[in-house]
Amino acid sequence: xxQRIDIQKTYKLFIGxxxxxxxxxxxxKWTDKKGTTVVNICRGSRKDFRNAMVSARSASNGWSSRTxxxxxxxxxxxxxxxxxxxxxxxxxxxxxxxxxxxxxxEINQSIDRLIYYAGWADKFQQVFSRVNPVSLxxxxxxxxxxxxxxxxxxxDDTSLLGLVSIIAPVIAGGNSIVILASESRPLSSISFAExxxxxxxxxxxxxxxxxxxxxxxxxFSSHMDVNAIIYCGNNPDDQKLVETNAALNVKHVIQFPxxxxxxxxxxxxxxxxxxxxxxxxxxPIGV
Amino acid sequence: MGTIxxxxxxxxxxxxTQERVSRLFSRSIKKESKMQALYxxxxxxxxxxxxxxxxxxxVKQLCYKASHLHYKHPGLPYVxxxxxxxPMVPIAKKELAGTGINVASVATAFPSGMADINAKLDxxxxxxxxxxxxxxxxxxxxxxLNGDYDYVSDEISQVKDACGKxxxxxxxxxxxxxxxxxxxxxSDIAMEAGADFIKTSTGKxxxxxxxxxxxTMLEAIRDFQIKTGKKIGMKPAGxxxxxxxxxxxxVMIKETLGxxxxxxxxxxxxxxxxxxxxxxxIMKQSTGQYQSKDYFSID
Numbered sequence: 001x002x003q004r005i006d007i008q009k010t011y012k013l014f015i016g017x018x019x020x021x022x023x024x025x026x027x028x029k030w031t032d033k034k035g036t037t038v039v040n041i042c043r044g045s046r047k048d049f050r051n052a053m054v055s056a057r058s059a060s061n062g063w064s065s066r067t068x069x070x071x072x073x074x075x076x077x078x079x080x081x082x083x084x085x086x087x088x089x090x091x092x093x094x095x096x097x098x099x100x101x102x103x104x105x106e107i108n109q110s111i112d113r114l115i116y117y118a119g120w121a122d123k124f125q126q127v128f129s130r131v132n133p134v135s136l137x138x139x140x141x142x143x144x145x146x147x148x149x150x151x152x153x154x155x156d157d158t159s160l161l162g163l164v165s166i167i168a169p170v171i172a173g174g175n176s177i178v179i180l181a182s183e184s185r186p187l188s189s190i191s192f193a194e195x196x197x198x199x200x201x202x203x204x205x206x207x208x209x210x211x212x213x214x215x216x217x218x219x220f221s222s223h224m225d226v227n228a229i230i231y232c233g234n235n236p237d238d239q240k241l242v243e244t245n246a247a248l249n250v251k252h253v254i255q256f257p258x259x260x261x262x263x264x265x266x267x268x269x270x271x272x273x274x275x276x277x278x279x280x281x282x283x284p285i286g287v
Numbered sequence: 288m289g290t291i292x293x294x295x296x297x298x299x300x301x302x303x304t305q306e307r308v309s310r311l312f313s314r315s316i317k318k319e320s321k322m323q324a325l326y327x328x329x330x331x332x333x334x335x336x337x338x339x340x341x342x343x344x345x346v347k348q349l350c351y352k353a354s355h356l357h358y359k360h361p362g363l364p365y366v367x368x369x370x371x372x373x374p375m376v377p378i379a380k381k382e383l384a385g386t387g388i389n390v391a392s393v394a395t396a397f398p399s400g401m402a403d404i405n406a407k408l409d410x411x412x413x414x415x416x417x418x419x420x421x422x423x424x425x426x427x428x429x430x431x432l433n434g435d436y437d438y439v440s441d442e443i444s445q446v447k448d449a450c451g452k453x454x455x456x457x458x459x460x461x462x463x464x465x466x467x468x469x470x471x472x473x474s475d476i477a478m479e480a481g482a483d484f485i486k487t488s489t490g491k492x493x494x495x496x497x498x499x500x501x502x503t504m505l506e507a508i509r510d511f512q513i514k515t516g517k518k519i520g521m522k523p524a525g526x527x528x529x530x531x532x533x534x535x536x537x538v539m540i541k542e543t544l545g546x547x548x549x550x551x552x553x554x555x556x557x558x559x560x561x562x563x564x565x566x567x568x569i570m571k572q573s574t575g576q577y578q579s580k581d582y583f584s585i586d
Contacts, residue, residue: 224577225580
């Protein structure tokens with residue numbers, strides 16, 4: 001039998017449940033530690049982000065109006081699908097510099113995190129809702145509701161765990177998200193999109209872009225249709241830019257400086273609450 | 288009207304039409320020219336509300352929007368017309384007094400056209416009496432598809448007479464005409480019977496305005512002008528909701544009919560959500576930031 005030809009994977013973007021190439025036609029050569037070019041990664045553009053935002057916005061209502069239980073089921077399903085693709089993620093994570101042991105840990109924790117937030121998806125609303133005592137003839141209650149569309153700059157130092165830790169609480173809370181994957185370790189993000197694709201996550205709820213932070217952060221933070229922005233990183237200029245641009249339409253700003261994403265503090269229902277709006281209702285009752 | 292001779296119309300090459308559409312639509316219009324196109328497209332809109340649940344309040348709101356498109360951006364044009372159901376004409380007429388914006392009313396048993404000819408003519412007369420500047424009629428598609436072209440033609444010319452000074456737009460409802468040949472034939476019949484505008488769709492049937500259909504109608508208008516010297520207007524309607532689509536149609540019209548048609552006098556968009564998308568694009572061009580629907584008035 002003749003020698004087989006290598007089949008190399010094309011890493012594309014994930015927008016609206018589809019895998020388009022960047023509209024700009026640009027790419028980034030991704031090299032391993034030895035400097036060998038391994039794959040070409042899409043260099044996402046401002047317009048890719050715009051398209052992703054349109055998808056995220058149109059998916060947002062449908063997702064937030066699903067039952068919380070159904071969102072929980074879908075998140076659990078993402079965990080299941082990730083479990084079934086261990087080998088692929090092992091290969092990619094080690095290629096991106098992790099040891100076998102570290103890679104295994106990262107996959108385990110990513111799955112656990114998805115299952116953790118799947119559990120909270122239909123519980124946080126009860127836990128964080130409350131009845132307020134008012135001295136008027138009203139039944140007064142407060143509950144959290146999805147903010148809408150979240151734009152996020154994923155942590156750069158982890159390929160999978162950081163991405164999952166940002167996405168899971170956001171969508172558990174009924175938001176849709178556009179996330180820019182790690183610039184230096186982008187491989188697992190697009191493979192994770194394949195996991196999402198087979199997990200009944202409706203198209204547009206999660207959109208994953210690859211590309212340069214420096215190029216896209218301006219657009220992520222200034223887009224008027226973004227309701228909350230998550231920034232992971234320590235660059236003071238970026239932090240300032242995000243805060244300044246967020247003021248244009250008063251986006252929520254959530255910053256995560258460089259940190260260890262394997263820490264248990266990243267599993268908390270309070271992370272879901274970060275991308276929620278508080279709604280208080282005054283319901284008239286008899287005097 | 289004389290008998291329509293269907294032999295004279297040449298057959299439409301569907302593949303070629305599709306090819307030409309995709310070529311025209313791949314043109315890239317940027318910066319200065321994009322801004323100009325956006326302004327022009329705004330001024331060509333027939334801001335439309337044609338729903339069973341339309342109310343006086345909704346029509347008033349739409350009329351206000353027609354002349355106050357976006358307060359944050361001064362210098363915007365007005366839309367060309369408001370398009371409503373007959374009972375709403377007096378309200379729209381009153382609201383738009385002094386703005387120069389026309390009131391268009393659908394008539395002739397819109398959207399099906401299934402009514403007696405006398406009932407249709409009465410409806411047309413009543414909307415014109417109520418002050419409608421433009422009448423959008425529908426053709427009898429059932430009769431057309433049966434080959435009863437004389438009936439269709441006579442009906443249009445009678446409606447035209449009933450219109451008096453009001454402009455007549457003839458809706459072909461191309462989604463029900465099946466083939467491009469039929470679209471061309473219906474366009475010819477309408478233009479010869481006295482239409483001032485031909486219009487693709489009611490917006491109630493899918494597909495509505497598709498690019499090959501619009502191109503076929505534009506070419507029919509061009510041929511009619513060559514033959515008779517008369518300039519007939521065009522109005523694609525239904526399914527045009529983005530600024531990008533609007534600009535693509537402007538390219539198509541410029542390339543097919545020339546600059547004379549780049550004016551609200553001869554070209555209109557029938558749309559309800561298009562205006563806001565164009566406004567968002569204009570704001571994007573002038574501020575550099577992508578916009579959100581949250582900051583634009585609902586019409």
